[in-house]
Amino acid sequence: MIIPAIDLIGGKVVRLFQGDYARKTEYTASAQDRFDLYVSEGAKYLHLVDLDGAKDPAKRQLDTISSLIKNTPVPVEIGGGIRSRQDAEALLNIGADRVVIGSCAVKNPAEVKEWFRDFGAGHIVLALDINIDPESKKRFIAVKGWQENSGVTIEELINDYREVGLSYVLCTDISRDGTLKGTNVELYQDLAREFPDISFIASGGIGSLEDVKNTRDSGAYGVVLGRALLEGKFTVKEALECWPNA
Template sequence: MIIPAIDLIGGKVVRLFQGDYAQKTEYSASPQDRFDLYVSEGARYLHLVDLDGARDPAARQLETIASLIKNTPVPVEIGGGIRSRKDVEDLLNIGADRVVIGSCAVKNPTEVKEWFRDYGASHIVLALDINIDPVSGKRFIAVKGWQENSGVTIEDLIADYREAGLRYVLCTDISKDGTLKGTNVALYTDLHREFPDISFIASGGIGSLDDVRNTAQSGAFGVVLGRALLEGKFTVKEALECWPNA
């Protein structure tokens, strides 16, 4: 699955470099225009990150997001600072197909597992952003906007959430994010081998169609495409041609 993505600040399409709000690029097209383009090129699923909501859930851009969902004919998943049951309900109530849970999944596993039970695993994605220890090779999940090492490995967290029915994991190698220098194919290959029942969505570093092809061979369920599409490295249509059964 090819999943085009946009990030929003103040209703405008932006990109951050490795999650740093101080390194922000703003794009001229409106979020609706961008979604319309991606759908016209064949996208069947879209990803949106509310960066205002990520910093402060009270600043969540619900009105903008609701309008985008209403006027977009394909399902949309939403992430960005989802930390409470109300956050989940607000987004599902305005039509989000899936909500993307990040740091909260590490910090409050008991509560998040209740959300799996109450709203269904098909409506929840765990976003697990990792730093790989250069000595041990362990893959530790980062929290607090990538500023803090949780001390929990991605493998341990996935194993814990399996009992709750975990289906989707959006996994980002932080060192690759925003670089356009290729994604960590070995990471997704290893995770797919260890957890074949989980649908892994690759994210970070895709800069060329070769990167898309390589990721498709890793066993990943899908790939999120952000900066590469915004900067015209290739189109959604071209990416779809590189992903078997897309």
């Protein structure tokens, strides 16, 4: 599945390089214009990251997000600093199809598991951003905006959340994010083999249609496309020709 994505700061479409707010690129098209374009080219699902909310949940762009959801005819999943039941509930209440939970899932598993039980596993994506240890090859989840190693591997966390019906995992190899040098195909092959019941969404590094094809063949359920679309490397329509949405 092809899932176009945009990141927002102050209502404007931006991209950060490897999560660094100091290395920000701002784009001229509005968020709604971007979503409209992606839908017109065939997108059936969209991904939005509220970077203001990621920094400070009190500054979540709820009005902007609500308007985007109301004016976009396909489902949208929302991420960015969802750290409490109230954060998740507020987004689901304004029409988000799924909420994307990151660091909180690592730090407060008992609480987040309750959200799975109350909201349903189909409405929650775990966003697990990883650094791969060069010696042990272990895949450790990073937290606090990628600044801190949690000490927990992605495999350990997935096994822990299986008890509440974990269905969707958005997995980013941090070293590939924003580079346009290709995604970590081997990572998704390994995860899909080990956890065939989980739908893995690949993220980070996609820069060409060849990268899309490689990810398609990795066993991943879908791929989030951000910078490559914003910079015109290819279109959603062209990506869908490589990997048609089911």
